[in-house]
Every structure is written in C-alpha cells, then in structure tokens.
Amino acid sequence: MKILVTGGLGTIGSCLVARLFLLGHDVVIFDNMEIGNLNNLKLYLPEDEIKQIKIIKRDILDKEHVALAISECSLVYHLAATLGTLNVVSQPSRMLTVNSYGTQIVADLCIAKDIPLVVMSSSMVYGKNEKYRVSESDDLFVGGNVDVGLWWYAISKIADEAYVNSLMLENVNAKIMVVRPFNVIAPVQSHVVGFVFPRFFRSAYSNQPLKVYGDGSQRRTFTWAPDFVDCVLALVEKQLWRDTFNIGGTESISINELATKIIEISKSSSHIVHTDPQEIFKGQFVEIPQRVPDVSHLKKSIGIVPETPLRVMLGEFNKFYKQGASKPFNDMSSF
Numbered sequence: 001m002k003i004l005v006t007g008g009l010g011t012i013g014s015c016l017v018a019r020l021f022l023l024g025h026d027v028v029i030f031d032n033m034e035i036g037n038l039n040n041l042k043l044y045l046p047e048d049e050i051k052q053i054k055i056i057k058r059d060i061l062d063k064e065h066v067a068l069a070i071s072e073c074s075l076v077y078h079l080a081a082t083l084g085t086l087n088v089v090s091q092p093s094r095m096l097t098v099n100s101y102g103t104q105i106v107a108d109l110c111i112a113k114d115i116p117l118v119v120m121s122s123s124m125v126y127g128k129n130e131k132y133r134v135s136e137s138d139d140l141f142v143g144g145n146v147d148v149g150l151w152w153y154a155i156s157k158i159a160d161e162a163y164v165n166s167l168m169l170e171n172v173n174a175k176i177m178v179v180r181p182f183n184v185i186a187p188v189q190s191h192v193v194g195f196v197f198p199r200f201f202r203s204a205y206s207n208q209p210l211k212v213y214g215d216g217s218q219r220r221t222f223t224w225a226p227d228f229v230d231c232v233l234a235l236v237e238k239q240l241w242r243d244t245f246n247i248g249g250t251e252s253i254s255i256n257e258l259a260t261k262i263i264e265i266s267k268s269s270s271h272i273v274h275t276d277p278q279e280i281f282k283g284q285f286v287e288i289p290q291r292v293p294d295v296s297h298l299k300k301s302i303g304i305v306p307e308t309p310l311r312v313m314l315g316e317f318n319k320f321y322k323q324g325a326s327k328p329f330n331d332m333s334s335f
C-alpha cells in the first residue's frame, strides 16, 4: 500500500514511518523539517532503507503539493502540526493556521478522493477537566480564557476534531479516525520546543540545572512512541473509522520525581531549580495538575494499550543521551 505520513519526520512520525516501511508499505513523508529531520529515522532504520522512502520537503499549507502527494496514496496519516509550549507561544497565529487550516486542506482532499484519513488531535482537548481519568465521551472544554496562549493549541485541535466530524456528518461513507495522543515520547523528541524529557536529559548531561516549572507536584503520564504506533496500526488494521480514541500510558509521575530520576540515571551533578514558567512563556502558560487517559475504549477495540513502564523509557533515553554526551549541547539557559 502507498501511504502518506504528514509530519513523518517528527517524534511520532519517524516511528510510524519506520514501522510502515518494515511492514512492506511504500511510504511517502510530507514534512517541512521545521522540527523533524532525517536523523530521527536513523533510530529505527539503516541509511540504505531510509533512502527508499520518498520525502517531500514542503509546508502543509502548500495545498497544491499536498494534493499531489495525497493523489498518489491510498491512506493518509496526518501528523504535521505546530506543538510544544515554546513553539506555540512564539508563533501562535501560525500555529492556529497550520493546525487548523492544514488539517482542513488534508481532510478536504481525502474526502474528495475517498482516501481514509487518520487525524492526530491531542489530550489538550480535555482542557482543565479535573477527572482523574478522561475518556472520549467526556465533554470537551478548555476551561481557561481565550486570552491565554497555551489554550490556543487546544482550541486548534478541538477545531480539527469539529471539522472532521462535520465532514463525516456530510459524507456518510467518509473513513476518518481521530486519535488523541497523551505525551508520546521517543529519544529523538526535540528539546527545542520545551518537552520535558529531552529538556531534562539535555540539562542533566550538560550538568546544568533541571528547571521544574512551579512546585513540581504536577503529575504526568508518558507514552512510548512504539507502543503508540502499535495501537494506531491496530486501529487502522481493524478499520475502526468514524471513531475517536485516547492513546496513552497510565503510569503517572510528578515532575519533581521525574527530574530526580533523570539526575540519578544520568549520574549527573545537576540539581533541580523551581522556576516560574510565566516568565519564560510570556504569561501564556497554563499548568494542568494531572492528565491520565481512560484507555478502556482502546482496550475494548484492539485488545492492547500502551504499557511500556517509565523505568524502560528512562533507560532508553539515557542510552541515547549517553551516546551523544561527548557532543556539545545547545545552551539550555533560556528554558
């Protein structure tokens, strides 16, 4: 099968592309390389195999080239988006355009050509929902005010979900699936836009302070990218179109504990400092105290959920960063 993956060089995309390639598919990547790069694929594939993958280096707003790419393929995974707190607050109007209009371009073209489409939403669509485990049938509301920048990312993803659901209402045969990822990580994840795992590991390996936002009591769950990809592939294999799925790990950890574990595993002399994120993010930051997915719908649908323990994810990141420890890291002082 010829399959298009937009954003195919990013954290999730590189893992998905490699799996599709190894399953024997003809894979086409559409990525402007704003964040992702070819090196990310090297974690999963040797160079001679990477050379067999077609890469279109274009922007998702370039409708003409998106149309050409889609017309060649029989399935589309749409992952290209602007994400990461720093990215979101530094280019908010572009983020809204890329995430919302970009998805509209891809979805309209898939509908016009009758091509099945998997769309990545986000756990951020649950906003300030205080339920311990959030499930797909819960109401979506950001809960904050629209003058706070971080919500704009959540709003862009709610708009995407609304748009593809409206297309499905108008097109009874449309095959679209919405997936809500919860903190999906892989060692190649970019530190540049503020994600906590790469940010802490880079700081630890350069013996700089690990900056914990606020008091560090906020709790997070993490999802190993290969587990995430297993789940998405199983959903597509079972043709579970016209539905929405949470995909995420459920082992929760506080950010203070995470920082402590990273300092321990990397044998770093770094220490933890608590900082006010509002200073870094121009007052546009929102802290979500906790976010754990209810994955019972996923389990019932495909029989599996992400299960790689945090201990293993920490070990894999450590191995990755240890190998690169001799290379100079970027200055982390602005994070």
Ligand SMILES: NC(=O)c1ccc[n+]([C@@H]2O[C@H](COP(=O)([O-])OP(=O)(O)OC[C@H]3O[C@@H](n4cnc5c(N)ncnc54)[C@H](O)[C@@H]3O)[C@@H](O)[C@H]2O)c1
Pocket: 006, 007, 008, 009, 010, 011, 012, 013, 030, 031, 032, 033, 034, 035, 036, 037, 058, 059, 060, 061, 078, 079, 080, 081, 082, 083, 098, 120, 121, 122, 123, 124, 180, 181, 182, 183, 184, 185, 189, 190
């Ligand atoms: N990783 C997570 O925890 C997480 C959580 C919630 C939602 N998501 C969603 O999953 C998808 C993939 O996330 P990821 O973690 O792999 O992100 P990522 O930033 O690692 O990858 C996104 C990729 O899209 C590309 N891209 C960005 N803007 C583009 C544009 N205008 N045109 C073409 N390509 C562009 C980037 O270069 C990058 O390779 C995104 O839609 C994201 O919103 C991810």
